[in-house]
Amino acid sequence: MPDTKAMPAYITTPIYYVNDKPHIGHAYTTTICDVWARAMRFGGHDVFFLTGTDEHGVKVEKSARERGIEPQALADENAAEFQKVMGLFNLSNDDFIRTTEPRHEEQVRAFVKRLHEQGDIYLGEFEGWYDEGQEEYHTETKAKEYEYKSPISGKPLVRATETNYYFRLSAYQERLERFFEENPDFVRPEARRNEILGRLREGLLDVPVTRTNFSWGIPFPGDEDHVIYVWIDALMNYATALGMADPESSDRARYWPASFHVIGKEILWFHAVIWPALLMALDLPQPRCVYAHSFWISEGQKMSKSMGNFIDLEQLQGYMETYGRDALRYFLATQGPLGATDSDFSRSQFHETYTTDLVNTVGNCASRTSAMIGKYCDGKCPADTGDCAGGGIEWPEFTAEQVDASIRAMERFDLAGSIGAAMAIVRKVDGFINETAPFKLAKQPGTESQVGDILYRCAEAVRIAACLLEAVMPDRMNDLREAWNLGEPSGDLRSECAWGALQSGTTIEKVALFPRVEFKESE
Ligand code: MSP
Numbered sequence: 395m396p397d398t399k400a401m402p403a404y405i406t407t408p409i410y411y412v413n414d415k416p417h418i419g420h421a422y423t424t425t426i427c428d429v430w431a432r433a434m435r436f437g438g439h440d441v442f443f444l445t446g447t448d449e450h451g452v453k454v455e456k457s458a459r460e461r462g463i464e465p466q467a468l469a470d471e472n473a474a475e476f477q478k479v480m481g482l483f484n485l486s487n488d489d490f491i492r493t494t495e496p497r498h499e500e501q502v503r504a505f506v507k508r509l510h511e512q513g514d515i516y517l518g519e520f521e522g523w524y525d526e527g528q529e530e531y532h533t534e535t536k537a538k539e540y541e542y543k544s545p546i547s548g549k550p551l552v553r554a555t556e557t558n559y560y561f562r563l564s565a566y567q568e569r570l571e572r573f574f575e576e577n578p579d580f581v582r583p584e585a586r587r588n589e590i591l592g593r594l595r596e597g598l599l600d601v602p603v604t605r606t607n608f609s610w611g612i613p614f615p616g617d618e619d620h621v622i623y624v625w626i627d628a629l630m631n632y633a634t635a636l637g638m639a640d641p642e643s644s645d646r647a648r649y650w651p652a653s654f655h656v657i658g659k660e661i662l663w664f665h666a667v668i669w670p671a672l673l674m675a676l677d678l679p680q681p682r683c684v685y686a687h688s689f690w691i692s693e694g695q696k697m698s699k700s701m702g703n704f705i706d707l708e709q710l711q712g713y714m715e716t717y718g719r720d721a722l723r724y725f726l727a728t729q730g731p732l733g734a735t736d737s738d739f740s741r742s743q744f745h746e747t748y749t750t751d752l753v754n755t756v757g758n759c760a761s762r763t764s765a766m767i768g769k770y771c772d773g774k775c776p777a778d779t780g781d782c783a784g785g786g787i788e789w790p791e792f793t794a795e796q797v798d799a800s801i802r803a804m805e806r807f808d809l810a811g812s813i814g815a816a817m818a819i820v821r822k823v824d825g826f827i828n829e830t831a832p833f834k835l836a837k838q839p840g841t842e843s844q845v846g847d848i849l850y851r852c853a854e855a856v857r858i859a860a861c862l863l864e865a866v867m868p869d870r871m872n873d874l875r876e877a878w879n880l881g882e883p884s885g886d887l888r889s890e891c892a893w894g895a896l897q898s899g900t901t902i903e904k905v906a907l908f909p910r911v912e913f914k915e916s917e
Contacts, residue, residue: 403434404649407445408657409491409631412472413457416479417697418690418705418739419658425726426687426809427656428485433804433812433865435486437887442649444635445480446491447473451624452529455610465610469494475707482711484719484868491635493627499612501639502630505676506603506622507615514562514675515603517617522599524554529624535596546660558602559620566671567598573670579683581666582807585734586659586686590666601668629669638678652681654807662686685807688731690739705739713744716911720867721748727809727866745913751817756863757908759823760874763852764904766845770836775853775878776846777898785826789851790893793819793858797891800862809866816862823855853878854896861891870907877903 407423410416424445431443449469458468473492480487491498509515523537524530527547531554532540542551574580574591581587604620605611611621632652637644651673657665665684673680690705691697697704713722725747731737767773796815803811832848835841857880864871864883875881879900884890 401439402649403431403439403441404636404652405431405434405441405443405654405656406632406652408661409446409448409493409628410476411451411453412447412449412469412476413453415472416476416707418692418710419697420476421479421483421707421710422690422726422730423656423658423687424479424485424487425483425723426730426732427654428483428487429723429727429809429866430654430804430807431486432868433801433887436861436865436883436885436890437801438885440648441488442636442646443487444489444491444632445476445485445487446489446631446635447476447493448624448628448631449473449492449494450611450621450627452605452608452610455608458610466494479707482707482714482719483723489635491631493631497637498631498634501634501637502612502622502627503615504639505630505633505672506626509561509672509675510559510615512675514565515559516562517557518560518600519555519557520560520600520602521553521555523551525549525551531599531601533596533599536593556602556606558606559604559614559617560600561603561626561668561672561675563601563668563671564598566674567594569674570594570598570667570671573674573680577680580670580680581662582683582685583732583734586662587666590662593663594667598667625664625668626672629664629672632669632681633676633678651679653683655681655684656807657684657686659686659688683807685732688734689736690731691736692738693740694738717744717748718869718908720870721752721908724748724752724813724866728813730809732807732809741915742913745911748908748911752908753910755817755820755824756859756870757906759820759827759852760856760860760905760907762827763823763849763856764877764902766832766836767849767853767902768904770832770842770845771849771902773902775896775898775900775902776850778850778854778894779843779847781843781847782830782851785830785848785851787822787826787851789855792822793855793891793893797858797862797888801887804865813863813866816859819855819859819862823852823859826855827852850896850898853902854893857896858891858893861887873907874905877905 405427407427410420431441434441455465458465477490522531525544527544537551581590603623603626604614605623606620609621612627614620614622636646636650638650641647655665670680692703692705695703725744729737729747796819800812800815830848832845836845860871860874
C-alpha cells in the first residue's frame, strides 16, 4: 500500500459565468467539492480546492451592454456574489480564480502561443452548424439528430463560416480513444462515460479557439484581432491557478493533475474530450477523474430563467436560517444528483431528511447519550469495562468496517455512500440504546459498571461517526467536539476513528445539535 497520507489532492469546481447570479446549482457543485476537500484534509492529505469565475465571452459582454455597464464592472459585481456563496456555505476553497486576473491571462497566452508554435493551433476557414447560445459547433450527424435546433435552448442552429484559429482536435482521436479505454474511471458516472465514448467514436472535428465577433476576451498572441474562445480560456484555469505555464517556478505544481474536476453534465464534452486533448498537446498529465453530476430540479420542475423558478441564494439563505447551514450541506450532499439522474429539491423532502436523519438520529443519539452520562455518570465519560449488558454488537469490528467503508467511499467521491456508512453507526447506537435500555437498568442497584459500559459504547460510537460526518457538517460536529472535549481533528482520520480513543473521565456535556423545526408549507 502506498503511503497516501501526505499525497497531494486537487479538486476543482467549474468556474461560473458572471453574467448571472449564483443559484443552487453553483452552490451544490461547490459544496460537494468542499465536503470532499475537508474529508481529504481530515485524512491528512495535502489538499488544494479551487473554484472561481469565468468572466470573458460574448454572454458577459452582452449582459453588461444590456445593463449599460462595462463587462469588467459586471464581472466584479457578480464575482463578489459568487464569493459570498463561499462564506454562506462555509466553503474552504484554497483559491478563487477569476479569468480576468493577469496571472490567468498571461498563462493562457503562454499556453496558446506554445500550441500555435508547435502546430496544434492553425489559421483556417470553417463552415458548420453553430449553436449561438452555447457558442458551439455541431457535426452534420448531430445537427440532423437535433433537427437543426439547439439541444439546450431549442433555437435554430445557424450555418456559419468563420476564419479562425483552430485547435487540431482531430489529430487526438486515437490517443483519446486509447486513453478512455485504459482509464475506465476517467469519466464518471459510467452512463456519462458511455455517452462521451459514443460521441467520440463518431469522429472529432477541429475546434475554433478564437473569435472575431466580440472583443471581451484574451487577445490571441501575435494576432490581436482575434480573441481566445471563452471555453479554451476557461478550461485553462485549472492549470493557471497552479502556475502550470511555468511549473518549475510554482510552489503549487505538486497538486497537478486534478484528482477530480467536478462539473455538471452539460459541460462534460469540454472537460472529457477537449480538455484532455489540450493537455496531451501541452504534454501535461491527465486528471484522474472528470465527475459529471446531474441536475437539481425544483419541486419537480426544471429550473429555468423563463419559469423564474431558480432556487436562488435568498431562498437558500432562508433554509439556512430555519435549519442551519449544516442541514443544507447535508441535504445537498446526501440527496443530490451525483448519479446519472436528476434530483428534486422540494421543501417537504428537505424537511423530512432534516427531521429523520439529523433531529431524530444524529441529534437524538448524541443528546440521549450525553444526557444519560450526565445523569448516571456525573457527566464524566464512563470506562469501557467490557461488562456489556447485551446488545450483541462487536463494536470495535462494526465501527472499523463502517469507518473503512466511509473513507473509501469518500475517496472515490461517493458522498452519499460515505455519509451513509457514518449514519449506520449512529443508527446502530439508537437501536442499542433501545435494546439495552440503560435508563431502566440504572434503576436497579449494582448496575453501575454495566450502565457505564453501555454508555461508553454509545459515546464512543457517536464520536467516531461525528469524525466521519465532520466534513459535511463542520459546524455541528465541532459543537460536539467542544461539548465532549474531543480536541482538534488530528489529521489522521483512520487512527482518530479507531475504537477506544475516547478516554474515560472526559467531561461530556449535554448537546442539542439539531433543534426540531415545524414544517411550514407556505414559506
Ligand atoms: N463557465 C462555464 C464553466 C467553465 S468550467 C472550465 C459554465 N458556467 S455556469 O455558470 O453556467 O455553471 C455551470 C455549472 O453550474 C454546472 O456545470 C453545474 O456545476 C452547476 N449547475 C448549474 N445548474 C445546475 C443545476 N440545476 N443543478 C446542479 N448543478 C448545476 O458552464
